[in-house]
Amino acid sequence: MSYDLKMRVWRGDADGGDLGDYTVPVETGEVVLDAIHRLQATQVGDLAVRWNCKAGKCGSCSAEVNGRPRLMCMTRLSDFDETETITVTPMRTFPVIRDLVTDVSYNYEKAKQLPAFEPGPPDADGKRRMAQVDIERGQEFRKCIECFLCQDTCHVIRDHEDNKEKFAGPRFFLRYAELDMHPLDTHDRRVLVQGMAGIGLCNITKCCTEVCPEGIHITDNAIIPMKERVVDRKYDPLVWLGNKIGIRNKDNDGRTEV
Amino acid sequence: MTGNEMSGDAAGGLESHDYDVVVIGAGGSGLRAAIAAHEAGARVAVVCKSLLGKAHTVMAEGGIAAAMGNRWKEDNWEVHFRDTMRGGKMLNHWRMAQLHAQEAPDRVLELETWGALFDRTEDGLISQRDFGGHKYARLAHVGDRTGLEMIRTLQQRTVALGIDVFMECTVTDLLKDTGAAEDRVAGAFAYWRESGRFVVFRAPSIVLATGGIGKSFKVTSNSWEYTGDGHALALRAGASLLNMEFVQFHPTGMVWPPSVKGLLVTESVRGDGGILKNADGKRFMFDYIPEFFKAETADSVEEADRWYDDKINNRRPPELLPRDEVARAINSEIKAGRGSPHGGIFLDIASRRSPEFIKRRLPSMYHQFKELADVDITAEPMEIGPTCHYVMGGVEVDPDTEQSGVTGLYAVGECSGGMHGSNRLGGNSLSDLLVFGRRAGEAAAAYAEGTARSRPTVAEADVAVAQERALAPFSGGEKASENPYTIQSELQQTMNDLVGIIRTAAELEESLVEIEAYQERARHLIVEGHRQYNPGWHLALDLANMLLVSECIAKAALARQESRGGHTRDDFPGPDPTWGAKNLVLSLDATGTGVNLKEQPLPVMPDELKEYFA
CATH class of the missing domain: 1.10.1060.10 (Alpha-helical ferredoxin)
Structure with missing residues (x-):
């Protein structure tokens, strides 16, 4: 089953930035990182995000999902209501490089x-x-x-x-x-x-x-x-x-x- | 947006570094090579696409194969050597298999000296577990997260030694000195992912440790980094690849939910007692025992189940046949309509071991299924199916030094070829990284020292060409309209459908036509944005490597008219002894745009080693 997910994703760099509003088609069983990847492949090709294993083993895709520090690959969309807007921002403690990527x-x-x-x-x-x-x-x-x-x-x-x-x-x-x-x-x-x-x-x-x-x-x-x-x-x-x-x-x- | 972005064509300055040895890749083999080169006195840099400690080695689960004899005193390097050669269907380079089996135990003990905490036996030694194709329990392990332990240990050692690490820095070209009597490597050209700025490394020795090619396939256990960079860099520098037709499909990848399709389920599940069942509940592996392994495989459930405790008087369960055999069997069951609801088959450990045992031995698997699929593996079976996992093929190297055909260029780990023949045994990868990483690091340092009087020099014209090539996706010209993500995803589909686990001549020919079409389209890529941390641009550059390597795989797969290990031809279903004596070797053609393929006889094993197979 698929539905349109509303997302707000922080975009910007060391000098500042803003939350951008996006609508991404997603499917049952997917995680936040899937939605980010689809956004990247179809709407914003230069959206910066770190990731590697997509299995919760490498610890690369850390970000804040609705304000809470999470691995995007281990945050399932089914944990949220389908009508809820999911906000993804970079980790706040580290300086931003670009978009969701921070200087760790x-x-x-x-x-x-x-x-x-x-x-x-x-x-x-x-x-x-x-x-x-x-x-x-x-x-x-x-x-x-x-x-x-x-x-x-x-x-x-x-x-x-x-x-x-x-x-x-x-x-x-x-x-x-x-x-x-x-x-x-x-x-x-x-x-x-x-x-x-x-x-x-x-x-x-x-x-x-x-x-x-x-x-x-x-x-x-x-x-x-x-x-x-x-x-x-x-x-x-x-x-x-x-x-x-x-x-x-x-x-x-x-x-x-x- | 804000003010500091660099436009695609801004000069931005060029950073330059001098080293003795530059290691490309920071997985197990890269870090081990860097440590060895540093300890040999070389000035070393590690250059890697991701952050330090994130390399694909972290995904390795089961363990490191090494005949330490901690569980079974009968085990020794000779048994390990024999298992490895038979697992690779005798196509392995005998010398690599020999060195690997002989040196692996010392490499594991070394990790412990550097702080690794392996699981223990009752008498306090490093514990060893069972795995497919290994006669004795041989894999040193830490639960099911052995790769993480290995990468962290090597990472901490690298940091303690003060080795320079260039993180999130991607090498796009090797630079050569063609002025001397013989061609030799002189350095590497790279960009910082973070800023998009360019870097030139000047070094007489370059070690490729870039891992595999799995990202060219749709269903894979591999991460985005696995785009065949080292394979492609080596080809373009004039080295050759071998065994590229042999791609390992791991029998057990997750099949559901869709977002994790292909994600690895460790072989330890079977090593620790898990069995495979089809939709009828039948333990089907007994129907798929090949002639080659009949003498050493149990033919009844009773014998198979006794084996876990008594390996001397019983034979191995068929679930622990080498990976190629198990993957093909699973594929057949699914095709015959006996699959699970989501198109896999069942892997069951819940009915065979206690929840406590499962949680202690397989904590990551428990966690992975619980978190990602809502499945409690201590209470119900897992649904699994084959997933592209590993490429046996890679850069052709000298077994003792890991030097390729190009002077000063070394290759180790998954991007090198020969060690695993046509099929790799589980657990032999991590030990491969350590054994040959160390050898390459030492050889690279020794060679670099010898060049003190005549260091190779980088030609500035080559740097300019490399820079132009790297910036090309920003200025694709009038016809530029192709999205790199789209081509990548179509390539993945092609490789999955036409160059997958079961192959035919017609489909392979079709794949080559499609790959050529993608190559043409990839000349007209367009990427948006600027050079600062731009994944679209990064992919555009990686894509060229994926396409080149995919062509190599398809070409070699079409040429090899037999089925062996990780290469199964529906139109040539059995192994052929004539092919069993040959390697297929690929190199770049004179125009630099296509690949040439030639047959080459296998190196001859000395008589004293032949005796193990009598």
Whole structure:
């Protein structure tokens, strides 16, 4: 079954732009990205949009659909009433390049600042051993498809450009947590995640968790435990005293601060 | 609109960069090549059409095939080599298949050292799962999102090493130095998608890692990037392609809803116990066991079901035959009228495994069907059908260094040819990317170092020609009226209908006529707008590559008068031993507008390897 979908799509560039009104024929079972593609193929050949897999796996087609951060390929038209006008705008937290395409280089810069995984030597047979149960937390975080919707929705940077320099955002707290919980990693990044990455600015409103298309429990499983680990290291009076008089606690065994 | 757009003909300046090795493509093979070249001391750039980490490798689901022996100590490189050659119906380049099987385990362990978190066995080692055509459980995996794990690991490694990445930058031409005694590569010409501005890369070594050609087909699991860029760039630079008639149709793609038609359903569903049923509820694969695989395939339901736990005393279920066999069987069932409501057949794991098992082993599939088709795969069967997935054919390369016929030009991964013969086994792609990516990166760095005294130079006239070619769609002339989207969609329909899973001479001839007509129409393209992030313009440039590669596929498919692997001819239904000893090699003709095809004998396997097939 097909019907005519009314759409409003933001068009413009860094200097500004406007919502354009369009009517696109669509079919049952289609998603917002299908409608955008049809618009591109039949009405506005130069409509700029990022996409790759169209299967919710690559995280390229992030935008705001009726104001909500979504992957366009995973937003089904059947979730809306056929008479409803669907408004598609670019992610607001990042500078617009053109139309629905934004400059997400902020995220790639933050990735560069994060010290990589550093394992110890492998076992005698050249292999490494880890129990499944010990890597499952990390595996949840590694489901991240880097759509940056969590970054887009995070109010610390959404309307506060000046916070970007000192705040890495939920996507990278996920990465800090993944490495901190990796059974074989030898680096301690807790000073970094608090300092340069600014985890303290997060006040756990869980907006990131709500928009994550992979359903990763960003706040509960990554950010809160990381905050606790930072606090344990930095503010626990016994740890402080221990450090002061040179007693090393087990928490630091096999780890080097970076 | 606003003020800063560049018009199509604005000069806009020309950016220029010098590197030792330029890798085109940032999927698994491109990143692995870049890492290897960097570690060998080269100055390396990665140039890719999308953002870093979005390459098609993320779509790989099942796993990386490597005979690590973590599940079955009987497994080793020799068994893997044999499986690979037999899966490719013996048309693989034996040396590539050998290197691949020997080196894959080390490449997987390396990923773990760089931070990959593979699923584990009970004793803490990397877990390995069953897949079609592999004798033992051999695929290192992370649920059903192994490709994502691989790309992220390689991406993070690339970033940690500080390798320069040019994202959303498309290469449209290779530049050569034709002044020296031998032709050699000198660089590449590209445009920034974001601004439309042009870039010249000057480098003695170029590694093509651009992936496949699937976007030329209507029903495909491939993304927009898969327009055969590397295949076409190599041809135009004077290299040759082989095995182009072999296109893999993955047996299980989604068939409904229409917007996801072709989207991949991982083979792991079958590896983990899923079975195929027709509309009558019959498990039909037992009717389609070919002579070639009879000795190693179970012929009863009981034996097939015992195999999952006891591989020594039972033979493999027929659902786990190589992909070409399963895709043809599904196609036959649908044609015979025993298909599902939406024109597929049923893939059932719900009745065979517990919901917990399915959700743990196949989380992405559960999610994908739930979100996109309203189907709960733990409670009901999936509807699936064949989808264009992979091209076995690609640039003809030296097996040890991956250098093409053009000095300084390398090709790896899906855009290279020879490794997989006429049909690729599932899981062998990811390992292919790692093994040959590393080899190419090292070879490219070594060659570049050797050119220190006589670096190839880019001719400015060639840059001007490349620039003119790239801008042509903006100034199509008086007859310009063709929309690139329209031609692309008609080409996809043609390839699907006439060069698809089952082929005949008459249809292939017709396809060549149609492709030629599209090529003519593509000379009169018109695109609207300006150069800044303009998808219509980008497609107009990609379209030339799609048309050239489609012509190669159709031509080779018409020439090969037999059925083998990913090439099935209705008019020549069986394999022919004479054809089994030949490759078809394609190159650009003297005018540069068409392709030439020649037959070439297969490289001869040494006797000590022949013994595995006795």
